[in-house]
Amino acid sequence: MSDDYNFAYLDEQTKRMIRRAILKALAVPGYQVPFASREMPMPYGWGTGGVQVTAATLTPDDRLKVIDQGADDTTNAVSIRKFFERTAGVEVVTSTSEASIIQTRHRIPEEPLSDDQILVYQVPIPEPLRFLEPRESETRKMHALEEYGLMHVKLYEDIARHGHIATAYAYPVKVEGRYVMDPSPIPKFDNPKMEMAAIQLFGAGREQRIYALPPWTRVVSLDFEDHPFDPSKAEHPCALCGAADSYLDEVITDDQGGRMFVCSDTDYCESRRAAGHRGELAEDAA
Amino acid sequence: MTPLLSVRNITKRYGPHLGCGDISFDLYPGEVMGIVGESGSGKSTLLNCLATHIPADSGQVIFDTRADGPRDVLRMPEAARRMLSRTDWAFVHQHARDGLRMGVSAGGNIGERLMAVGGRNYGTIRAAAGDWLGRVEISESRIDDRPSTFSGGMQQRLQIARNLVTGPRLIFMDEPTGGLDVSVQARLLDLLRGLVRDMGLSAIVVTHDLAVVRLLAHRLMVMKDGHVVESGLTDQVLDDPQHGYTQLLVSSVLQV
Amino acid sequence: MIRISDVSKTFTLHNQGGAEIAVMAGAALQVAPGECVALTGSSGAGKSTLMRMIYGNYLAAGGAIHVGDTDVTRAEPRKILAMRREVLGYVSQFLRVVPRVPTLDVVAEPLLMLGAGPDEARDRAASLLRRLRIPENLWPLSPTTFSGGEQQRVNIARGFCHEYPALLLDEPTASLDAANRETVLSLIEEAKARGAAIVGIFHDEAARNRVCDREIDVSGFTPAKAA
Numbered sequence: 001m002s003d004d005y006n007f008a009y010l011d012e013q014t015k016r017m018i019r020r021a022i023l024k025a026l027a028v029p030g031y032q033v034p035f036a037s038r039e040m041p042m043p044y045g046w047g048t049g050g051v052q053v054t055a056a057t058l059t060p061d062d063r064l065k066v067i068d069q070g071a072d073d074t075t076n077a078v079s080i081r082k083f084f085e086r087t088a089g090v091e092v093v094t095s096t097s098e099a100s101i102i103q104t105r106h107r108i109p110e111e112p113l114s115d116d117q118i119l120v121y122q123v124p125i126p127e128p129l130r131f132l133e134p135r136e137s138e139t140r141k142m143h144a145l146e147e148y149g150l151m152h153v154k155l156y157e158d159i160a161r162h163g164h165i166a167t168a169y170a171y172p173v174k175v176e177g178r179y180v181m182d183p184s185p186i187p188k189f190d191n192p193k194m195e196m197a198a199i200q201l202f203g204a205g206r207e208q209r210i211y212a213l214p215p216w217t218r219v220v221s222l223d224f225e226d227h228p229f230d231p232s233k234a235e236h237p238c239a240l241c242g243a244a245d246s247y248l249d250e251v252i253t254d255d256q257g258g259r260m261f262v263c264s265d266t267d268y269c270e271s272r273r274a275a276g277h278r279g280e281l282a283e284d285a286a
Numbered sequence: 287m288t289p290l291l292s293v294r295n296i297t298k299r300y301g302p303h304l305g306c307g308d309i310s311f312d313l314y315p316g317e318v319m320g321i322v323g324e325s326g327s328g329k330s331t332l333l334n335c336l337a338t339h340i341p342a343d344s345g346q347v348i349f350d351t352r353a354d355g356p357r358d359v360l361r362m363p364e365a366a367r368r369m370l371s372r373t374d375w376a377f378v379h380q381h382a383r384d385g386l387r388m389g390v391s392a393g394g395n396i397g398e399r400l401m402a403v404g405g406r407n408y409g410t411i412r413a414a415a416g417d418w419l420g421r422v423e424i425s426e427s428r429i430d431d432r433p434s435t436f437s438g439g440m441q442q443r444l445q446i447a448r449n450l451v452t453g454p455r456l457i458f459m460d461e462p463t464g465g466l467d468v469s470v471q472a473r474l475l476d477l478l479r480g481l482v483r484d485m486g487l488s489a490i491v492v493t494h495d496l497a498v499v500r501l502l503a504h505r506l507m508v509m510k511d512g513h514v515v516e517s518g519l520t521d522q523v524l525d526d527p528q529h530g531y532t533q534l535l536v537s538s539v540l541q542v
Numbered sequence: 543m544i545r546i547s548d549v550s551k552t553f554t555l556h557n558q559g560g561a562e563i564a565v566m567a568g569a570a571l572q573v574a575p576g577e578c579v580a581l582t583g584s585s586g587a588g589k590s591t592l593m594r595m596i597y598g599n600y601l602a603a604g605g606a607i608h609v610g611d612t613d614v615t616r617a618e619p620r621k622i623l624a625m626r627r628e629v630l631g632y633v634s635q636f637l638r639v640v641p642r643v644p645t646l647d648v649v650a651e652p653l654l655m656l657g658a659g660p661d662e663a664r665d666r667a668a669s670l671l672r673r674l675r676i677p678e679n680l681w682p683l684s685p686t687t688f689s690g691g692e693q694q695r696v697n698i699a700r701g702f703c704h705e706y707p708a709l710l711l712d713e714p715t716a717s718l719d720a721a722n723r724e725t726v727l728s729l730i731e732e733a734k735a736r737g738a739a740i741v742g743i744f745h746d747e748a749a750r751n752r753v754c755d756r757e758i759d760v761s762g763f764t765p766a767k768a769a
């Protein structure tokens with residue numbers, strides 16, 4: 001740990017300010033709380049919102065896991081993990097069950113989280129109504145007055161154009177029967193997992209918003225009666241661990257059109273293989 | 287009989303300039319009132335005050351709500367007022383672009399109000415949208431096209447369909463036939479007359495086209511410099527105008 | 543049914559130096575149910591003006607005009623509209639309709655306005671159009687393109703579609719051939735027989751003598767020339 005920084009990079013006043021925003025967000029699930037987002041030593045789009053929430057949440061005893069698209073070993077995940085190793089000196093882990101705080105971009109881990117864990121999402125555009133209503137003054141009013149018809153216009157357009165709801169990620173949800181919320185760009189496959197034991201915090205750095213879901217908050221994906229929400233995923237088992245219930249990445253293996261489907265959650269895949277599960281393309285027993 | 291809308295002493299100033307002054311009238315269910323006058327006479331200002339698009343300086347706009355009877359719309363909570371303007375009220379803008387979502391398909395534009403009041407069945411919403419496209423003479427095959435690919439006249443018809451789909455009781459119209467072909471104007475006037483008759487619809491129509499008010503409006507208010515100079519039965523005001531300004535207005539129309 | 547007392551009418555031409563033209567004073571008239579009264583007088587004497595005042599189309603400057611329970615000179619616009627819907631029909635010399643509306647619907651509209659079922663209203667309209675010899679192939683077309691005589695007959699059919707308790711007829715037989723003239727006169731006689739109070743303008747003297755019970759010369763209501 002470097003002594004040149006305050007614990008977890010941010011000064012104590014800033015962390016307090018962010019914690020107040022987090023508490024407010026937890027008190028009003030799904031509501032976007034504005035906060036004074038700081039300049040972080042990384043570009044916008046690299047998780048500045050999530051990093052600030054994580055920084056305000058970390059204690060020296062925490063074990064931090066960072067994933068990007070489910071993987072612990074991608075650039076974004078590695079650099080954020082290094083950032084907190086250096087500025088907070090906390091223990092970093094890749095095992096989902098061992099982590100106390102998990103910062104994520106675009107996925108929820110496959111393994112169910114428990115009530116002593118916190119999941120922190122990096123959010124690019126927190127406003128689910130933005131693509132249809134560009135005025136912030138108007139979208140705030142729409143949230144305040146619960147005017148969410150426009151959200152269904154978006155889904156209507158999807159069905160009209162594609163024959164089904166083609167929104168596959170950042171699929172809008174209604175929280176505890178009140179606020180419509182963007183779940184960040186997680187696949188819709190993950191939406192049902194959002195009713196979980198862990199606390200979920202969402203940070204958008206550029207847009208300066210924090211929102212949250214307390215444990216076991218009711219989260220309903222929007223849909224039509226005759227076009228119900230369908231959290232489907234690719235119809236394959238994982239080629240490495242054989243899991244049939246996990247979200248898969250398609251990996252191109254050569255330039256002849258060869259491809260394989262593998263778990264996007266690398267920790268999940270590895271622990272399954274360690275337990276002896278094998279997919280059809282797995283190299284023989286380790 | 288309770289008026290659907292009671293307007294009392296509505297005044298709006300723009301600094302020292304009077305937008306409209308001390309306007310009062312009652313509108314009963316099924317009545318269509320025309321407001322005529324030249325540009326700057328205050329007719330659009332009045333319409334926008336009534337529709338709560340701009341705040342009036344003083345006065346009351348009392349609407350006979352379905353749930354709670356007569357209520358002053360200007361003093362309603364914003365949520366109730368916005369709900370009213372999505373359900374029982376409609377506003378047809380002069381420029382269709384102001385009243386449409388240009389990035390959303392024709393079907394989505396029409397369906398929006400249905401979804402806003404809780405419509406959650408795609409098939410039903412789409413069927414209603416198709417039906418209303420037909421009623422405003424737009425081919426149902428255009429249901430998934432965006433309004434930006436429509437002609438000006440079609441956009442205006444789409445706007446009217448989008449507004450009428452929830453079966454509102456009061457429609458505000460600002461120069462509704464302004465940009466339309468003569469033949470389309472006639473069809474729309476006929477459509478609007480039919481709706482007024484069949485649904486007991488009321489309307490306030492701002493226009494400078496005396497032919498439109500003669501065919502559509504039961505009553506007429508003539509405005510000049512922010513004030514109502516004459517009002518009465520449409521045919522009486524047009525055929526036997528009492529005020530000098532109205533006489534000038536009527537005699538200025540070219541006879542075809 | 544129709545009671546007119548001391549009605550006067552002035553036109554003020556604000557854009558021509560505020561000239562005031564008094565065209566009628568002291569007009570009085572009573573029409574009982576089942577009675578037909580003809581307005582006579584030379585052209586410009588004020589026959590049409592009086593008729594328009596009864597209909598509420600022109601504002602009376604003074605006096606009272608009662609049609610049934612409605613005082614046309616004082617009633618709110620919606621009361622006058624209700625009176626026009628239910629009580630007082632008017633067959634003018636000009637047909638004014640929304641373009642592109644089929645003839646059958648133009649004729650049926652007065653009944654539809656009263657809440658009649660579309661089928662019932664169209665049946666009634668069809669029987670009138672048939673009596674007035676409008677060829678059936680014209681019914682789906684708008685009357686705006688019809689000849690003057692055809693338009694006049696459509697106008698009459700529209701005026702007789704609802705059985706108004708009171709009727710105003712402005713030259714109902716003008717520009718009609720003998721057969722149609724006969725039909726219109728029988729329509730008027732039928733209306734009288736069911737108790738309608740009728741005020742009419744007939745230049746056709748034979749027609750006037752046949753259907754009218756009395757004549758009122760409106761020249762008698764011409765005001766004395768202002769000094």
